[in-house]
Amino acid sequence: MVFVVKNIVEYLELLTVLAWKNVTLRYKQAYLGIAWAVVKPLTLMLIFTLVKSFVGIDSGNIAYPLLTFAALIPWIFFQESASEGVRSVVGNANLIKKIYFPREIFPITAVVTKLVELGINFIILAGLMIWFQFIPSMYMLWVPIIIFYTILAALSIAFAGAAINVYYRDMGTALPVLLSLLMYAYPVIYPLQLVKDKLLEQQAAGEWSNLLYTLYTLNPLAGIIEAFQSVVLRNQLPDLTAMVPGIILVAILLPLSYAFFKRAESYFADVI
Amino acid sequence: MPIIEVNHVTKEYQLGQLQSLKTTAFNQWRRLTGQPIEERAPFKALDDVNFSIEPGEVVGIIGHNGAGKSTLLKLLANISKPSSGSITVKGKVAPLIEVGAGLVGDLTGRENIYLNGAILGISKVQIKRKFDDIVGFAELEDFIDTPIKRYSSGMQVRLGFSIATSVESDILIVDEVLAVGDLTFQQKCMERMESLIKREGRTVIIVGHNIRQLERICSRVMLLDHGHVSQDGSPRKVCGIFFREAQERTLARHTHLEGEITSQQGTSSIRVKKIELINEKGERSEGTGMHEPLTVHVSFECDKPMVRPEFVVGLHTSDFVHVLSVSNALPDIRPNLEAGSHQVICRLSDIPLRPFSYSLRLALLDQYRQMLWYAENIMPVLVTAGRYDVTKLPEVGLVDVPTTWHFHSVDDGSSNTQNN
Numbered sequence: 001m002v003f004v005v006k007n008i009v010e011y012l013e014l015l016t017v018l019a020w021k022n023v024t025l026r027y028k029q030a031y032l033g034i035a036w037a038v039v040k041p042l043t044l045m046l047i048f049t050l051v052k053s054f055v056g057i058d059s060g061n062i063a064y065p066l067l068t069f070a071a072l073i074p075w076i077f078f079q080e081s082a083s084e085g086v087r088s089v090v091g092n093a094n095l096i097k098k099i100y101f102p103r104e105i106f107p108i109t110a111v112v113t114k115l116v117e118l119g120i121n122f123i124i125l126a127g128l129m130i131w132f133q134f135i136p137s138m139y140m141l142w143v144p145i146i147i148f149y150t151i152l153a154a155l156s157i158a159f160a161g162a163a164i165n166v167y168y169r170d171m172g173t174a175l176p177v178l179l180s181l182l183m184y185a186y187p188v189i190y191p192l193q194l195v196k197d198k199l200l201e202q203q204a205a206g207e208w209s210n211l212l213y214t215l216y217t218l219n220p221l222a223g224i225i226e227a228f229q230s231v232v233l234r235n236q237l238p239d240l241t242a243m244v245p246g247i248i249l250v251a252i253l254l255p256l257s258y259a260f261f262k263r264a265e266s267y268f269a270d271v272i
Numbered sequence: 273m274p275i276i277e278v279n280h281v282t283k284e285y286q287l288g289q290l291q292s293l294k295t296t297a298f299n300q301w302r303r304l305t306g307q308p309i310e311e312r313a314p315f316k317a318l319d320d321v322n323f324s325i326e327p328g329e330v331v332g333i334i335g336h337n338g339a340g341k342s343t344l345l346k347l348l349a350n351i352s353k354p355s356s357g358s359i360t361v362k363g364k365v366a367p368l369i370e371v372g373a374g375l376v377g378d379l380t381g382r383e384n385i386y387l388n389g390a391i392l393g394i395s396k397v398q399i400k401r402k403f404d405d406i407v408g409f410a411e412l413e414d415f416i417d418t419p420i421k422r423y424s425s426g427m428q429v430r431l432g433f434s435i436a437t438s439v440e441s442d443i444l445i446v447d448e449v450l451a452v453g454d455l456t457f458q459q460k461c462m463e464r465m466e467s468l469i470k471r472e473g474r475t476v477i478i479v480g481h482n483i484r485q486l487e488r489i490c491s492r493v494m495l496l497d498h499g500h501v502s503q504d505g506s507p508r509k510v511c512g513i514f515f516r517e518a519q520e521r522t523l524a525r526h527t528h529l530e531g532e533i534t535s536q537q538g539t540s541s542i543r544v545k546k547i548e549l550i551n552e553k554g555e556r557s558e559g560t561g562m563h564e565p566l567t568v569h570v571s572f573e574c575d576k577p578m579v580r581p582e583f584v585v586g587l588h589t590s591d592f593v594h595v596l597s598v599s600n601a602l603p604d605i606r607p608n609l610e611a612g613s614h615q616v617i618c619r620l621s622d623i624p625l626r627p628f629s630y631s632l633r634l635a636l637l638d639q640y641r642q643m644l645w646y647a648e649n650i651m652p653v654l655v656t657a658g659r660y661d662v663t664k665l666p667e668v669g670l671v672d673v674p675t676t677w678h679f680h681s682v683d684d685g686s687s688n689t690q691n692n
Contacts (some may be wrong), residue, residue: 098373
């Protein structure tokens with residue numbers, strides 16, 4: 001771990017420049033430029049709001065568009081940084097074959113690049129908050145910690161995925177599809193509270209309820225989205241019980257994923 | 273204390289396609305259940321390579337295609353790992369494996385300098401300091417804020433070379449990039465390389481096919497052959513061996529120069545059937561000695577009568593420097609020829625060329641200088657030192673001219689003359 005951090009510090013400049021390149025390139029010849037970054041969460045938010053008017057979803061005392069947008073922000077950040085991270089090594093094949101620097105720079109850069117788009121989405125969120133006359137609280141200070149945790153969760157997938165993608169390109173194609181499908185399993189459209197009520201309060205699945213809830217929260221995103229909504233909109237601390245299973249999973253997966261990446265790394269140039 | 277140590281390094285590649293997921297899973301199953309699996313024979317790109325390089329050495333690596341040169345560079349640059357053996361490199365390596373690796377078309381020249389600099393490990397402060405130098409050397413002052421996808425390929429390569437040679441590293445690894453751009457820029461590149469090597473005392477490893485360039489700038493040359501280091505020593509010795517081997521391979525390819533020789537240009541009314549080289553003693557040979565005669569016999573058939581035809585016989589180097597050309601037009605010996613078979617004999621009475629391997633060129637033209645038959649690189653012509661002592665010849669130069677030397681002592685007026 002110390003070694004990893006040392007590497008990142010040593011190559012911080014390269015990381016910044018590569019991230020800057022990714023951002024510049026994506027929007028270089030587009031008239032709307034970086035404004036495109038907000039298109040996806042905004043449209044999804046509108047669709048969900050539309051759907052919600054047909055199927056009642058209890059959003060509590062918070063305006064539904066705000067609630068769902070606050071869920072989409074960490075979710076889209078996670079989904080895109082994981083997908084982008086998985087494709088990052090193959091996408092830089094020309095560099096892999098010509099120049100050496102620690103290969104983990106590529107997945108990390110891909111994730112860091114997404115931070116820029118995340119920042120833009122925060123501006124939209126601020127706009128929405130003004131529109132719905134919502135006053136944020138001190139709990140907002142939790143946001144950087146939650147985002148950092150999201151980065152770690154995304155990297156757990158990105159490292160192993162990027163290495164597999166070098167050998168089998170199926171990975172890079174399958175993962176984004178898989179992740180978009182999984183969106184419906186996460187509390188993006190509905191608040192986590194609904195699941196909690198159903199399973200923990202009403203024991204809807206009988207004796208399996210508690211286990212099912214733990215399994216559900218084993219997915220780090222469940223905790224992340226809930227925590228994000230809590231600190232930004234509900235002015236309360238994150239629900240730690242919903243986060244712990246996910247944190248344990250990431251703490252196990254991330255080192256494994258990284259070790260797998262480092263083992264595969266030596267053959268990238270030969271196979272890619 | 274060597275800066276680079278390579279111990280028993282072997283690099284194997286699997287031949288053929290990457291296995292599909294199905295085959296991999298299937299093989300894994302067979303392995304687990306103890307059944308035999310189909311192993312594909314690996315290809316050894318490098319086979320038990322050992323050497324060490326001291327700081328400040330300039331090492332050239334030569335060898336035919338597929339000898340393992342680029343694989344070796346990739347291992348030294350840490351881009352790929354050896355299958356077995358170990359490589360120890362002490363110091364920062366700047367790989368110039370391909371000029372312009374990592375240049376991005378959509379970014380401007382300025383942006384690319386910062387990007388590529390960061391990729392090559394130059395800090396932002398250093399790039400800022402060297403920015404004007406880099407742009408100046410690449411001669412791109414007017415275009416630096418234009419996306420480089422609008423650059424000509426020469427401009428891109430110039431930019432790449434300029435950035436890459438600005439890296440401050442202990443070891444420079446270069447792959448066939450010395451000759452980039454137009455002639456003037458090539459000259460500049462060579463000067464830059466030589467200044468990096470001689471004045472800054474960097475350790476350099478160069479792979480290339482331009483043997484003469486390597487011979488000039490290297491202090492040591494290694495010859496790779498099918499993954500082994502077959503020669504390692506002074507540039508002159510190793511390059512000489514490499515030339516001889518290349519020569520032998522070419523000769524082997526040109527054993528039969530009888531039967532129709534294909535023309536590369538011209539009409540089909542002429543067919544050249546046989547070309548022979550005859551030396552001073554009147555024997556068929558593969559060449560002659562310096563300042564000795566060489567006779568070229570050409571047998572050909574023509575369908576139509578030829579009025580005052582012109583024959584041009586020439587010699588060129590393997591990189592097509594045409595060092596010598598003679599024609600029957602100058603002495604004006606141009607008889608009319610009937611349709612049918614003919615032989616023309618051209619005697620070059622004194623070959624003024626230094627020992628080297630040249631190639632034969634032949635052209636047949638009609639009286640209006642229309643090309644009837646033309647071919648170059650027809651067969652190798654080997655010029656040996658002949659009656660001269662090869663060790664006393666200067667190291668460079670293609671042409672030898674009879675000379676006279678005078679040494680005067682200026683103050684007392686007496687002269688000391690020696691003729692050669």
